[in-house]
Amino acid sequence: MNKKTYRKYFPLFVLPTLISFTIAFIIPFIMGIYLSFCQFNTVKDAKWVGFTNYIKIFSSEDATFLTTLLRTTKFTIIGVIIINVGAFLLAYFLTKKVPGTNIFRTIFFMPNLIGGIVLGYIWKEIMDTFCQKYFHHVFGYGGANYGFWGLIIVMSWQLMGYMMIIYIAGIQNIPEDVMEAARIDGATSFQILRKITLPLVMPSITICLFLSISNMFKLYDQNYALNGFSSKTNLVAMDIFDTFYNHQVNPYSEGMGQAKAVIFFILVALITFVQLSVTRKKEVEQ
Amino acid sequence: MSEEIKKEEGYIDRSQIQTKEPGNSSMASAKLKSQISGWITFIVMTVLSLAWLTPIFLIVMNSFKKKLAIREGKGMAFDLLTKETFTGWSNYTEGAAKVGMLSAIKNSAIITVVAVLVLVLLTSMTAWYITRNKTKVTKVIYYLFVFSMVVPFQMVMYTMSNLANELHMASVPGLIVLYVGFGAGMCVFMFSGFVKAIPYDVEEAAMIDGCNPIQTFFKVVLPMLKPTCITIAILETMWIWNDYLLPKLILPTEVKTIPIAIDACTGSYGVKNLGWLMAMLVIAIVPIIIFYLSCQKYIIKGVAAGAVKG
Structure with a gap:
């Protein structure tokens, strides 16, 4: 079977898994990396603080x-x-x-x-x-x-x-x-x-x-x-x-x-x- | 002549006896030895497995005791059940009513069954598609799935529950979608391994005969993947049925699964009654034991196969 006929079936075979995978993993993972460099209480008011969090977790403060x-x-x-x-x-x-x-x-x-x-x-x-x-x-x-x-x-x-x-x-x-x-x-x-x-x-x-x-x-x-x-x-x-x-x-x-x-x-x-x-x-x- | 023959025969006889006898006794003693060591092993294993079962036995016994008989910290949990301390099923009925155990069992059953079925169906389809149709896109998707297996839950815990709230997924159906997404990595990885082992000729023949990919998958591929489906279904059932953190973070507090209900017995809702806790623990274990004893063969096979693959 050629690639074109396969492509027609992509939405049925891959998309449902991919969408839930994106919600459960891909977006949270990328957000997680980003937020580790931020100060925040809720995700919306995140403020970039560089490596501060990393320094804090290894300092004597915590x-x-x-x-x-x-x-x-x-x-x-x-x-x-x-x-x-x-x-x-x-x-x-x-x-x-x-x-x-x-x-x-x-x-x-x-x-x-x-x-x-x-x-x-x-x-x-x-x-x-x-x-x-x-x-x-x-x-x-x-x-x-x-x-x-x-x-x-x-x-x-x-x-x-x-x-x-x-x-x-x-x-x-x-x-x-x-x-x-x-x-x-x-x-x-x-x-x-x-x-x-x-x-x-x-x-x-x-x-x-x-x-x-x-x-x-x-x-x-x-x-x-x-x-x-x-x-x-x-x-x-x-x-x-x-x-x-x-x-x-x-x-x-x-x-x-x-x-x-x-x-x-x-x-x-x-x-x-x-x-x-x-x-x-x-x-x-x- | 005849004497010589006799001598020879006699000689031969004697030699046979001589070589046979020590052989015989050493074999017999070896057999005895292995029998004895077999029985010693048997006794040691019996003692060990009784020790293994003791915690379960103690929980069952204490679930029938009166409240005062299992007060904390008095070492009373080891006292055997007597007529005076026996309280019948009251711990079960009262405890189940207080923490909502019946609805917790129902929730756990619905979540586990639906999530496992959807997970097995969707990921087997995905795995077959991206194994048979290799393009740049499907390769990237495959490696993303494999990568997700390395990532511990704590890494995405906060952001995932945040996103779920934003998308109004704080419900049983939402939780099922999250299970499908978070379990997809391992399932796709395992299914792809087995799809690669299926001979491509069969599928090609089906397609030449006019099957489209949907028919090919459901009529030809899926039946061949059946043993893998059972293995994966069992591994995922063990995970989802027992999972605590994800439902705790996602579901609203009034919707409980079994682990959350058990957790609620211990004081977080102002309920602290050890008798109830014991009874609820027994209720939580019973379905698992039934599941285990009825498909033990598949479970043990699945564990061995899952270990080799994952």
């Missing part, structure tokens, strides 16, 4: 951004390690001949279907009572540490099952004859794990690492439901929201919120580009 960035990084690193080690172990043992392995997989994956808000409130009540009863002398009540580690527990409970599914798919992709050959040659199961399983599931490991990194780094719902707004426990996504809607005292707060959002976007984009280049390299090697 200390929350750098602290939350640091906290989010720490949270992401610790969480990603726990989640992926746990998920890999679950997948490793559940791909062996264990009775009832399907039921176990179903149970471990289940928390992923429950949304962040519901999940957060489920755990909030449990942890409040649990810590009050047994650990009040360790964490105190409502302290920053308590919020931080509580969130790590919640996210591990949720994401381990998700990553487990991807690791299981990876382990099941390993050809059986490779395993068989190693076993006949007398390899112990630890040697098989280290020399065969781990190298061959490297693609799954990369996928899971980046999936969990971006999930943890962009976390909002669970953080909100579990901890509420607090400068002691906010992660970056919540700090941005907080700056936009809750700090109405500062006349620059909306602009600063938008500037934080732009920095946040750049960081997320950087993570994605690193991911893409890593996976590309792997594909070439194979």
Whole structure:
């Protein structure tokens, strides 16, 4: 079919998607970049102020951004390690001949279907009572540490099952004859794990690492439901929201919120580009 | 001669026994070993999965307790349900009436079903069109879609809700349009990947037989994309059903979805009753569990496929 007949069908096939995409993404994105250089309370009275917002969010005047960035990084690193080690172990043992392995997989994956808000409130009540009863002398009540580690527990409970599914798919992709050959040659199961399983599931490991990194780094719902707004426990996504809607005292707060959002976007984009280049390299090697 | 043969036979017999016996016992012990380790794994996994289910169990149990029995901070949430603390369904009925849970379920269901159907239909059409008709314009559109996947929601949160207000989209239909627009990036990207894998000959044959693009798409392409449609529908359902921020920012306060209604149980509307909260949490979980158990196979497949693609 030639290009002209195709063009006739453009309004039907592409336009509806494109219009909603423009409203939901293209215009807000461009406006967002522009507004990060403005002082405003409503979009209409925006006044160009150059880099003022960016300077303000990194100056001592607003200390929350750098602290939350640091906290989010720490949270992401610790969480990603726990989640992926746990998920890999679950997948490793559940791909062996264990009775009832399907039921176990179903149970471990289940928390992923429950949304962040519901999940957060489920755990909030449990942890409040649990810590009050047994650990009040360790964490105190409502302290920053308590919020931080509580969130790590919640996210591990949720994401381990998700990553487990991807690791299981990876382990099941390993050809059986490779395993068989190693076993006949007398390899112990630890040697098989280290020399065969781990190298061959490297693609799954990369996928899971980046999936969990971006999930943890962009976390909002669970953080909100579990901890509420607090400068002691906010992660970056919540700090941005907080700056936009809750700090109405500062006349620059909306602009600063938008500037934080732009920095946040750049960081997320950087993570994605690193991911893409890593996976590309792997594909070439194979 | 016969003695020699016998000797040989005997020798052979003995050697067979000698080589067989250690083999036999080592195989048997290996089998026993793997059986034992299998059972140990089974026991560990049983304990772990019970631990995994404990939060859900506690919520269900506490949703039947009287108000005084689950006061905050007394560690009472772990006390087992007794005759004295049992209150029947009252937490469910009272809580649902107070936060408007039934209309929240209705709103969530309408938004999710309509948005997912529209999203799958529109983005599959778009993906097919821009994959099969490569011009400068469609290439730019494609890269814009891919680019949008990198952008976190916070980047467009403020400006998007502002624009939606300006365009009078602060309603359920408006929200659905926003979901289509914001979800389009990932859907178009995934659909295009699968369209590329469809052999072009079939479509060409259909067009030579006189099908126009509409007929070709709906009669030839869409049926072949069915597994992809299911995968994408499941991923988008999980996102939209559970989404909190976008509806919170867009919808007027009296229109709630399930996550917003749950949030309302905890004090933002002056309602703070832990019994109600527990009951509402159970109501929020039940549809998801039913959905999960009834299409578990597709969900797990979709997650694995979505991870590889996205």
